[in-house]
Each structure stands twice: as C-alpha cells, then as structure tokens.
Amino acid sequence: MIERLKRIYRKEMFNPGVLGIFINPFFFIRRGLHKGISSNVNFMQGEVLDFGCGKKPYRNLFKVKKYIGIDIEESGNESSKDAIDVFYDGEKIPFNSEHFDSIFSSEVFEHVFELEKVLNELYRVCKPGGHLLATVPFVWDEHEQPYDFGRYSSFGIKYLLNKAGFEIIIISKSTNYVETIFQMWNAYVWQHILRVRFFQVIFTPLIISPVTIIGLAISWLLPKNYNFYHNNIIVAKKTI
Secondary structure (H helix, E strand, O other), rough: OOOHHHHHHHHHHOOOOOOHHHHOOOOOHHHHHHHHHHOOOOOOOOOOEEEEOOOOOOOOOOOOOEEEEEEEEOOOOOOOOOOOEEEEOOOOOOOOOOEEEEEEEEEOOHHOHHHHHHHHHHHEEEEEEEEEEEEEEEEOOOOOOOOOOOOHHHHHHHHHHHHEEEEEEEEEOOOOOHHHHHHHHHHHHHHHHHHHHHHHHHHHHHHHHHHHHHHHHHHHHOOOOOOOOOOOEEEEEEEE
8 A cells, every 4th residue: 555655656746647736846847847758758769778867757658678777876866776777987878889779868967067078978879860858957946966067948958969969850848937937936935945844745735736726727828938948858869
C-alpha cells in the first residue's frame, strides 16, 4: 500500500493530473515539461543517451532499444546516484564518436558553465541523422546552488545549437505568460514561506492549490502569450 502511494505521488510530481493540482506545488512547470517531452519522444529511437540523467524521471516515456544515463558525481542535485549508469568528468563524454542514435537532456544545460563545449561533445557522440531532445529553462529561480550558471531564451539556445552543428526541427515553450506568473508565486510560497517540509505537505492543498486553480481559470480566459515562459522544448537533428 505504501509503495503504491509512493508511485502515485511520484507520478503526480512529474506528470500531474487532477490530483496534482492539490499536491504538486510545481503543477504548471511539471505539467508543461511532461507534455513537451511526451509529445516529442517519438524522435528518440535506438540507443539513447540521457545526459544529466539524475533519477531518470522520464524514463518510462521512452520505448527504445537501450537507455544509458550519464551524470557527474558532484553536483547540486541531491538525487540518488543509483539510477546513473555512467559517471563522467564534465569534460569528455566517455563514449566513441557517433555512438548514440538519440540524445535526451532535461533541465541540465543551465548547470553547464561552458555549454558550447558540452554541445560539441553531444554532437560528437550522436550518429548522423540522430536527434537531440532537450528542455532548457528560461524563467526559474536559482537552484542546485552553486551549480546554476545560465538561462536561455528561445533565440539564444537556438543559436548555440546551430553553432554546434544541430539543425532545429522543433522549438516550443512549456507554459504561457499567465501560467508562469502563477507558478512563480506558488514556488515562492512553497520554498520561502512554508519552508518546513511538514508545513509544505499540510498547507499545499489549502494555500497553493487554490492559486493553481485560479491560474488555470485565468489562463483559459485570457489571450495566450508565450513571451514569458518556463522552458524551451527543443528537438534538433545532427544532419552530417
């Protein structure tokens, strides 16, 4: 019973449905990320590299031949290292050139100080014709300190990927202006007012959920604008 509840809770944290409205303080950003990844996961085929995998929260979306998670040992992420298949030194990905059919990376690029070097490495280990699926934050607070180095607009990340040799196939945004505003307020309340884990669990349904519901209603009623958003969802291709 406890394990089943844990599975439900974990699902609602990364793929929030109706229940997530009442228990997930990051409903908007997590819903947008899951939707963006799941709608483009068909580009991921063959042997996939999950770059900066952490606990592999989206592993169940991938129906592929092989799935390899790589990460560095020292980071600001408190996640368990049990899910990591290969550790690397932050410089050279320990695989031969053109090894992977596809590459996935979610919420990682902001933690890379010299992103251009890493993109060149990802390009190197990707097979010609292979795809990169990545999510990259634009609006979010500093996290995993002190390993938080950058935010990228849709134009900025497109430029860097093109410079590395990737062709952009799809670029979209995970949340609209209204959703982003309401999510940032909820994040502030959860992190800086409730703070203590006990209060976070008890008061999320009472304080944060009503804000989420109001945000959903206002977002539905008002015109959509995507100039203020949480994440870029990108599909790029190695053409050569």
